[in-house]
Amino acid sequence: MASLLEVSNLSKSFGGVHAVQSVGFKVDAGIVYSVIGPNGAGKTTLFNLITGVYTPDAGSIRLNGEPIEGKPPTMLARRGVARTFQNLQVCMNMSALENVMVGAHLHLDRNPLKAALRFPSIRRGDQSIAERAAELMDFVGLGKFVNAHADSLSYGMLKRLEIARALALKPRLIFLDEPAAGLNPKETEGVAELIREVSNSGVTVVLVEHDMKMVMKLSDRILVMDYGKALTEGTAEEVRNNPQVIAAYLGAQA
């Protein structure tokens, strides 16, 4: 049986910069898969390619065996792909709760005419999503801020809000771009636990993170990128002891 996500030969360049060069890897369902590498290695670009924010120059991406390269993000969301952003993308014109509710957009009846005429089914659907969104906010530790406006949250809170929004999609596959950036070690532990729970609930997690403690603890497999290329791939143990990885990325401490 094919892996949940299969990427092969993926490439993207901007002007002269080869941000991603013939990268290939497979992610099996249910695991936590991490992508690490120095700054500018192409990790975020990889996420952008897979989630349809950028169109690849070459290569293929398969989700459950079906090609998805070049498909718009909306389409991927329909297939259960969710993500968070390294450079926050929060809707500052809405409340925190509404931001999370947007994550559940696809699970609702979105017909504008029915909405304008206040069909009861729409109201009911909305009601239940609001409740679920509140639960999710609680889950990521923002329970106190359900009624807050998004623009009144601090950086770290917004990072978590994005996780809640991604989870609201009920994803099969979730991409987290540096979820622990801006969190202190204690808070990072909280997020790690959260990811563990998400993973346990059957969601496949792809993670970009510079916090090695967290990566090593959570990951089933790790892809190391450098200069847009895949440097190596393997289990936490294998990667940790790879001299190339140590030289390029981890340094002596790890």
Add this chain to the structure above:
Amino acid sequence: MKNSSYAGLLIIAAILALLPFVLPNSFYLDLAIRMGINAIIVLGLNLLIGFAGQISLGHAGFVGLGAFASAVLPHHFGWPTFGAMLGGAMFTGILAALVARPIFKLKGHYLAMATLGLGIIVNIVLRNESEYTGGPDGMPVMALDVLGFEISGDDQWYWVVAILLCISIWASLNLINSPFGRGLRALHGSEVAARVAGVNVERYKIVIFVMSAMFASVMGSITAHHVGFITPSVADFPHSIELLTMVVVGGVASVYGSVVGAVLLTALPQALANFEGWEIVAYGVILVTCMIFVPKGVVPTMNAKFKKEH
């Protein structure tokens, strides 16, 4: 009048029901009708600008299309007036849908420029095709006939517009608090976040653009029938700006703000009518002062104040 609450609607409905009994003469009734018509156009425009965050500087073009459909089709082609109104709305909707895709590739001022251009093109066509439209001097419009019932006179028009206004407010409130409306607001906040969450950004923009264009077209038709005479200035750039100003003064992304903005700015020129040459200056000063002291618009600012006190 909290933005999302329906209480404001009840208040407005009550005011609308009482108004005709306190207005001294039909000039005021006429003014009230104009306010109502503008309010409905602005409600639609605010959905586009305030909620979806897409600037339009050419909305008067759509008002003009509706108005002239109602004037030209019955006059030159023997269409029934009601049919002309619907036909105008359909045509406007289709036109809006056709141009929406290329236009909404653009953002910010580029979008503003494109919508401005669209409005200007419509206006130029209306001015130049004087065979049909009467050119800049305009043309008379027949009375509206809805399935054998003729609507004419300020009394009848008042009630028609009042009911339409209440329905429009109600529908707008419903819409913005629905999943569709949330999708719109989300794409305003962050397009990429909305996309990734599954909001079909292109489609939403097109739908709301078409909807607000059709709103404008129908109200253009009603203006034409109510006034009985129409000129291409309904479709010109200053009118687009006037509509935009109503949105902003009332409150961007505020349903009740649309109504308040329309009422204030429809009344303002009448209030300034005796300023003898200083009207433009006064109008400008009022606009600027208003934007400086209530940059978020009248209604949202009052809301904030109200909340503070409680």
Add this chain to the structure above:
Amino acid sequence: MLATFVQFIFSGLTVGAIYALVALGFTLIYNASGVINFAQGEFVMLGGMLAVFFTHAGLPMPAAIALAIAVPAVIGVLVEKFTIEPVKGAETITLIIITLGVSLVIRGLVQVTLGKGTHTIPAFSGDAPIMVAGAALTPQSLWVLGGTAIVVLVLWYFFARTLAGKAMLATSYNRIASQLVGINTNWVLLMSFALASALGALGGILVTPITLTSFDVGIMLGLKGFVAAVLGGLGSGPGAVIGGLLVGLIESTAAGYLSSAYKDAIPFVLILFILFFMPRGLLGSKVTDRV
């Protein structure tokens, strides 16, 4: 036929240079604040009307011109200080409405004080046209073209080569970060309005012998200037010039070869077409927002 074509080109270049000058004013303020100053056209009008006023008041031409540039610059500063600065960080449309309100005030005041008549000033180097390939070019057109060329060079140098220029750009990209590197952003905004107003006024003076002037010429010039600035790509000086010349050329050739009735619509159709393929105008900067 060549003569006819050249005539259309001359005509288009002259009108286009006027649009370009207005567009450069838009560019300047946009580069400092991200604001589209819809009152820019009124400064063009002010330049022309004040030049007329001061010459009629008996001042020698050079003094009249100097004053007709200085007064609008001061007005520009006042506009920034009292209408733009108090609403820092407001939404784009709020700013659009404010600048539109300012344009009404300026136009209204000029109408009340200087009247509604149409006026002109004598061309700087006479009216005798220069004949090139059978087509006529007025000397004043050369003044306009030359003025535009100088202004665009100065602006290009300022933004591309000087730290003050970069500081102005930085202010529009991120006001907070600009303050954090020590830029007095209020001052930058003030200067940008002063410069843009002076620039607009200069344009107004140069074109008055060709276009004539009255209290309401600013509306159309402002609109066309905005179109030119957007077409060229907002924020780009050379873009503003190319945009302006292009709009002028499309208009004149459309009037000449297609239909004079639709000559105002044709540029818009073409511009929509161009924007469809180049959504940031001809020379607009690339989007660099990352997620």
Add this chain to the structure above:
Amino acid sequence: AENKEPIKVGSILSVTGAAAYLGTPELNTLQMYVDDLNKSGGVLGRPLQLIHYDDASDASKANGFAKRLIEDDKVDFIVGGTTTGSTMSMVPLVEKAGVPFMSLAGAVVVVEPVKKWVFKASTTDRIAAERVFIDMRKRGISKIALLSETSGFGQSGKKQSEEVAGKYGITFVIKETYGPKDTDMSPQLTKIKNNKDVQAVFVFGFGQGPAIVTKNCRQLGLDLPLYHAHGIGSEEFINLAGPAAEGAYALAPALMIGDTLAADDPQKAVVAGYAKAYRERFKEDVSMFGGQAYDNFFIVIEAIKRVGGTDKAKVRDAIESTKGFIGTGGEINMTPDDHMGLSVDSLRMLVVKNGKWVEAK
């Protein structure tokens, strides 16, 4: 007891916006004569009250203000509607309410077909076109270029010109248009210049456009006779067009050449009186539009005097029976079929000679 109620004069003029050029002298004139009449004891012993609204050259505003004049201010008659659009948007209201209405607009549609309450004792674009064509025939011109403005004034003028051209044996070899705010008409004029059949150019527009056309003509070396319609025969045109104005023809009522009018000209007294009063009061030159306001206003005042009251229906009838009224625009004779009352020769053909308007021979 005598009725001391003021007579309410309503007016809606375009004092700002595109037609401000026309509306301002119109309003000045009305204000001046309302003041003057009040100083000399009013009309029928009743004071006059002028209630004016500026429609900013926007016809839909005119409609709203007309309602206000009729319903709220309850005026006795209305002067105004500077533009045809404004006038036409008010017509249904005055017809319904039954208020005597004197339009100052130029287009012939205002009085054709005849509308019961609507009058317009000022020249029309049709008369202008006919007057120009008569002059052209006289000079042996038959093939011309028509350059019309895209404003309401220009478009209506174009239409009327086309309608009456046949009658005078005039054919249009080429028709071009320009926008009222255009700054350069050389492309259109280049096309005209390239057409060798053209014997003269007829420009239908007002404001700055005709001045720019005139300048562009000379710059391009286009030496054909240049005719302008009514509405530009003022000092301002010569100032704006400069030396290029020399030899240009334009139509104007007697008012514009008041100083050079023959002593036995029937209009001499009226024209001189109006011009003197206006110049003294406003320190600016007269325009034919102010003169039209004078004519239309006094036709109603005369009618009210004849009726001895302000009963609207009676005043209307009296206006309709105006005969031999000498105004600044000519002699006016109204009939039930003619609510304008001017003849073709009410407009004079002027030409610029040595920087001055003189009557063309």
Add this chain to the structure above:
Amino acid sequence: MTASIHAPEALLRVRDMVSAYGRIKALKGIALEINRGETVALIGANGAGKTTFLRTLSGVQPMAAGTVAFDGEDISRLRADQRVARGICQCPEGRMVFGPLSIEDNIRLGAYTRKDAEIGDDIEKVYAMFPILKQKRHLPAGSLSGGQQQMLAMGRALMGRPKLLLLDEPSMGLAPLLVEEIFNVIRTLKSQGMTILLVEQNAFGALGVADRAYVLETGHVTLSGSGAELAENPDVRAAYLGM
């Protein structure tokens, strides 16, 4: 327990600082002092008010009450750019690079208030610290990866030759090697005598380099002491170090 020494050599002295977003007070009376040459860390949970404090110090966020004295001068009323001119430079949260400007222009703008001849040398120093920036110096800053932008923001702040350097989470989003590098830079700067106020989520690192530290909780300073002291404090360990 306040460990602040009321010594005359205090470079920065903040008293009763209050700052609010609308009606919500984010800082509720902060008192804090930094001596010349000291490195002080500020730690606290998300939303504690760390960023707000730095922004208020720099003058880009209005101060509702309190005083700020810097180098013996009351600067409470000064504009942000005047504070920069006096030597308070900040590397802000979220990096805030000037996206469309080139990397080199970004760095140059960091020296906007300077007029001296050594600007060119300092640019080279920044490039030496972060070689990737030199490689890409003609590209728009907005195209950099998150971590690269972080380096740029740091370099830009250093170009102001700060007397007091404010760092808001400088290690955020950086690869482990670079995090070490950043802390090395901080140590170097410290050894050169620069005064630094460091906000960090990487509390281990922060407390490691800091001479003293303050703990911020919902707008109040709740603890302060030497870096080592706080790193040993059981409450701090539980709340911020996750032990």
